[in-house]
Amino acid sequence: MASADPVDATNPDAVKRTDLAQVPPARRPARREKSVVERAVSEALASGLLTFFVLLPLVGFHATESGTGSLVLDYRFGLVAVFALMVTAGRLVLNLTVWRGDGPRRSAARVPPKSVAEAEAVASPWPRLGAVASALVKPVFFGLAIAYPLIAVTLVGGLGPSRYWIDIGIYILTYVMLGWGLNIVVGLAGLLDLGYVAFYAVGAYTFALLSTSVPINDFLAGHLGEGFWTAWSFWVCLPVSGILAAFWGVILGFPVLRLRGDYLAIVTLAFGEIIRLVLINWVSLTNGGAGIASIPAISFFGIPFSSGEGGFAHMFGLPFDSMHRMIFLYFVILGLAALTALVTVRLRKMPVGRAWEALREDEIACRSLGINTTLTKLTAFAIGAMFGGFAGAFFAVRIRFVSPESFTFMESAVILAIVVLGGMGSQMGVAAAAILLIGGMEMLRNLSFLKNEWLFGPNFDPTLYRMLIFGFAMVAVMVWRPRGLVANRMPTIFLKQRKSVSGSLVKEGHG
């Protein structure tokens, strides 16, 4: 749709701009400077007015419960006026500085670069520096990830207080892994999957159901000794979860393969919701909305993290600390995430990975070249789902409780947002986006300084605004960088010369 021809009629502004460029500067109206200011002021006033009216019904009025239970109205017109003034002032400042003489529309309706070479020039002004940096990024990132618990413990001072930071690390890495898993489906194969959380749920429930199953426990207790299943269930169930999730990926993937783009997205969304609704309603198996509790904790390959004889601390001669388990969990998820990344990188160099990328760029060309698109799509679905299943099993063993509440559409949306914001197909981009989004969202929990009475007062609850800001950030990042944080990519296969390709030349997500 974003064609590169000079008269891009879908953007009337682009036409206007080329006309303007042909006018010699001297012949432009002399009072241009003033008209910019005038326009800035009028636009700012218009935005302010619009803000006022948009916010009037829901911010200006507040329906609260009265003592008798019926609703009464509160008024907050002052707040609306404040917002409107803020928008007016902000728009004025922006119009006079950043958007000066060049409205936001025009800067957004940029005509894409015409050739690959030009794109390259736009993409990396310092190719050398870029190459060195990009070669260093991955090892540095991985090294930091390995050293993270050490850094956290040293900086915070002691195992106990570092719990919060390790927890955040585990949380972020889970999303990095999920992002990388979904990246295979969306970023590499170009199949838009809005129901990825279904596979996460399958993994989590597989582990939860198997590990708490009494018959399996009794059977194994009879053959392999008491406590065997509690100690080993995670390590046995991890591959089972992955395989089952992959199996579900194939089952769900098979019927939808004929669909393209948005349709595929909607069907996967529907599948995700169906699985969640079944989990809620099939009470005899899943215990419904109450969830499954008392899932056995993770063990150090059979050695439990307990305080007594035979526990991890005792075996290794360490003083007992419950943080050992957390740190071990951190390394488990790091290992799983690294496995995902490694498999993805290796697969990209194999025929199936190349077929994925070819499929993403042009399905018809792919089919004409004799690639079996059904099989290619199914492998992408299955492998992506498998990593989702691993992550799900890990989630269950970390929280030790699963319920359908954890597998809402929102989760899928967050994971997809991570993939797209990271720049689809880019591993580092996905990791960066996960850190930014999930870490940022966690940081929003600690904004207690806003409760200062000089700012918002003690009744202000910053956690309420978490998802609000999250949604806003999603829109803002998309508008600011529609191609994601890492918009350029190196082709995995090339003729004679390796060139970085600007994201705007690639059309993915075509399913």
Added chain:
Amino acid sequence: MEVFVQQLINGLTLGSIYGLIAIGYTMVFGIIGMVNFSHGDVFMVSAFTGLICILMLTTVLGMSSIFLILVITLVVAMIFTGLVSWTIERVAYRPLRGSFRLAPMISAIGMSIFLSNFVQVTQGPRNKPIPPMVTDVFVIMERDGYQVTLAYKQVIIMAVTAGLLLVFWWLVQKTPLGRAQRACEQDRKMAALLGVNVDRTISLTFVIGAALAAVAGVMFLMYYGVVNFADGFVPGVKAFTAAVLGGIGSLPGAVLGGLLIGLIETFWSAYFSIEYKDVAAFSILVVVLIFMPQGLLGRPEVEKV
């Protein structure tokens, strides 16, 4: 038989609401090929706007004529929701037009999250009930003590839906705006070259879709008497299902799909299990998309190289 007739009435009422929302999806998809994920939340915002308006009219202004209250609420909700939708299109979708296909979709998902949380923050997380507005019912059949009733509010909902659809049909078929809209739907670039203001047409499409969703929102509020900030998602997905079922891009299809989804949902709840009614709706979506991707009244999609 009585149960059947009763469920038929209930299903058609629900289906009218879905149909009104579905038109917004189908129009936007037709004109810019984007699944407007935030449309369900726009519907929820409109229900809240209606709630505020009704409260304003009854508790503050002390109005008692139900007819006047409904008309004013509908107009107010349509105007404000249209404004909200116009702003959303301007801020979140227009800068992404011409970008790759996923970009506006992600932006719309973000907008959907933003809207539902915005309402949660500004109006609180609790259910907001209003006093029942129209309580009279007709009894149209009675046998063995089982009454088949047709509530006035169901009549209002169906009548308003039918009336609006006629107005809307006229708008799309007979007015310059409708012509511009259909032209943009067929070929945006050509329409622009022939002097159609594409940006304005797209904005107006969003506004019209939102206005119809606003009617659905007020009807929803009147019918159930309660609204919650999370009420946008499920009706949104079902309305989208309706749009797909009817054939996305087709306006009569959206209404037909809405009615069918409403009927299927109520009959499923009545005869099978109420817990799995959403599963039924979603399964239909899947089945339709797999076996009949062009929907009931849609044109088959031609794959162009």
